[in-house]
Amino acid sequence: MSDFIASKEDDYSKWYLDIVQKAKLADYSPVKGCMVIMPYGYSIWSKIQSILDKKFKETGHENAYFPMLIPYSFLEREKDHIDGFSPEFAIIKDAGGESLAEPLVLRPTSETIIWNMYSKWIKSYRDLPLKINQWANVVRWEKRTRPFLRTTEFLWQEGHTAHATEEEALEETLLILDVYKRFIEDYLAIPVFCGKKSEKEKFAGAVSTYSIEALMQDKKALQAATSHYLGLNFAKAFDVKFQDKDGKMRHVFASSWGVSTRLIGALIMVHSDEKGLVLPPRIAPIEIIVIPIFKKEDEINKKILDYSDCVVDALKKAEFRVEIDKDVRSSPGFRFSSAEFKGIPIRLEVGINDVLLNSVTISRRDKDRKFKYQISLDSLISKVKVELDLMQKDLFQRALNFRILNTKEIFRSSKDSYETFKAYVNDYSGFVLSCWCGSLNCENIIKNETKATIRCIPDDFKARDLTGMTCIYCSSKAKYFVLFAKSY
């Protein structure tokens, strides 16, 4: 069965699409660029939602829901915003059998409609901070789409906060960046770089954008989350002022931030292999699959099934997410493959031998299929827990090792030049840490010549000394350490 999944080496893009299909994560819809998120894919999204939603609430945010339809004129109010998004608008001019007086746009993001409401809701310093999140669908008309990574309609959450001071709004922007980082590292087991975007790469309408960048197995980077400090841009566009403690009227500072179903694309591309999806236990909708290994004799099979059901019950009672595949029509190998397609972290086989020995045979999705061992039923719960924890750590460590191996430092020196940089990016891809003077011109030339963009000014290297460092392209004085990569 697994020969239906393309080899990563031969055709990475097909490998990705094969996994989406084989794991039943999503399907193509008849609407160009729109996908159907299938039940198994949606159950991963639900887990992402429930974990993040809890974290948002713990940090003082509330959910609300704003209209999907935004008057065109609202989007025009912030110049950078409309310039950035208008090529991707889907526009409604006709509804209810009539032409609309003003066209409506399907939200590509909700800053404008939300800040319009904030102008009604925020009057005094007592109304601040206002920290609202929304789980919603958005539409951006993309030319080239791929399931989860880039689709015309996608699901996401978007936080929109309002603050009395710049300091507080910036603090919020970075707080959420940290919430994202911890979620992506601790749950999705994806090691990430955090940092500020360049002016060129920032969100249309932001003062500054911070992003989270992960490395995929094809050594391309993927922006997994963004958090924007919006300054007064939207408060001014929508005239949102509050009366401060001193009685003076002041504009309101803003942040916005979001993650989307794109995270599922990252999950697939960081951990999966040629047998299918590999899911970190903490995000897996099903942690454990129990597979009874049937014999020819019905009587024996009844014993195996009864025993398997007991195993399932014990695991359920211990609050594991467990399922059993007791399809007698399918061979064990077929059922192993099904579980592998889906990336279920732990497989427990139950054969007649296990029934006799009061044991089960455990194996892990991230290990070779032959790597398995028997555990006694007495230690079932503890062993399963240990293996799940271990797998979570191992996946993170493996991804981190891969990233370390594929993060190269290239600085101008007696032996390295822009040519070295270009050749490396061309031959090896991955992250390249280098130095940049801060000019748009250098950034553009590098992008045009190498296809690599500045992913971020990484926090991890902030402490490093820039003295004497020069821009990898123009050799003038460097302003930043930056991470370059080709990206999704």
Next chain:
Amino acid sequence: MSDFIASKEDDYSKWYLDIVQKAKLADYSPVKGCMVIMPYGYSIWSKIQSILDKKFKETGHENAYFPMLIPYSFLEREKDHIDGFSPEFAIIKDAGGESLAEPLVLRPTSETIIWNMYSKWIKSYRDLPLKINQWANVVRWEKRTRPFLRTTEFLWQEGHTAHATEEEALEETLLILDVYKRFIEDYLAIPVFCGKKSEKEKFAGAVSTYSIEALMQDKKALQAATSHYLGLNFAKAFDVKFQDKDGKMRHVFASSWGVSTRLIGALIMVHSDEKGLVLPPRIAPIEIIVIPIFKKEDEINKKILDYSDCVVDALKKAEFRVEIDKDVRSSPGFRFSSAEFKGIPIRLEVGINDVLLNSVTISRRDKDRKFKYQISLDSLISKVKVELDLMQKDLFQRALNFRILNTKEIFRSSKDSYETFKAYVNDYSGFVLSCWCGSLNCENIIKNETKATIRCIPDDFKARDLTGMTCIYCSSKAKYFVLFAKSY
């Protein structure tokens, strides 16, 4: 403060809107007919979602997500469906800076796009039943809108199931009707009638529609949920066939069903009063509000606050949803009103007297503000639990009494005629149980002359004997007992 809420008697419609505003459930948006669901309103919707979602999963359903954009031609495939919905379409003809080859419609409901996918997914009897639910936004361009009750965009869930046999599809339709009924009665404390809709009132595209009907305080009925048996209508429109066990190809039977944010409108209208919202405890985002009653002396207030915090901690530990309003700038009366606006079921006052006596003073949202009593801290948890349970039951019973009082039986007899019926509907409104011959003509005339429609053929009266009964309008032989009412 409560004088800001209109009197139900004087202006029911304003009373409703005042509560929506005062409880901060929703706000008007700049887009005609679209509302913003504010955090408190959204938290009620989240509770509805989480309870129903659990029930759907317990009955074997999975969540998925289908595109919001539906090709126009899909909607045309089922004739009744397009006839029913096309006047309410919002249509996209331009996107990504280009004209689309085919216009797209914002989903008014998703039967068409989902059955298009089912034609790919369903091949064999082994693929059945397929039971999928979706939580989503939908758009229906309505002329007259009102927050929660009827809005252009609204949030809902829509279940779409596929079955091998008619019997099984019908069973599913009724199973879900029962899930809805139990949820609405047990959680929302709203007594309901269930039953089949007339041909005229059924869903466009259904073979038969079953609905759940509740009575509002203005004696108008509100359809709170619907479950449709779709027969083969969509399977035929999208050519969805499966190979049955006998090897033959057969069309697939279908059901669909949904509830929406409209339920919040029902909640408001069934229980609330002129002090604000009244929420049944089981659906209330906040079950208990603790209100410290401050004195002039800071030292005393510190004691009151510390004590109040202990009360909150104890309740949180016992997993109650509790909040504290310790705003010293506001008088107790102001804070009582705030809690009343929001419909928080239990108020616990903490005064210095309570601190000294190791007690709190408890009162219930559905009782007069003066009805309150002291309870000792030892019995806090048990008393609160008892009062919450009691309030849940009392609200249901009160609503049931109101419905009983306002459900009148009027049958043709020596003393009662169609004129009696007409006069009663005109003067008193409410539900009228009567008899109907089944003809569209009688149904239409009654609707035109009284504004009352057939809400359903109620299950509750199925066992009654129809012998000798005649249609309330035309006096020919009656086919059904039916419930008439003016409705939302």
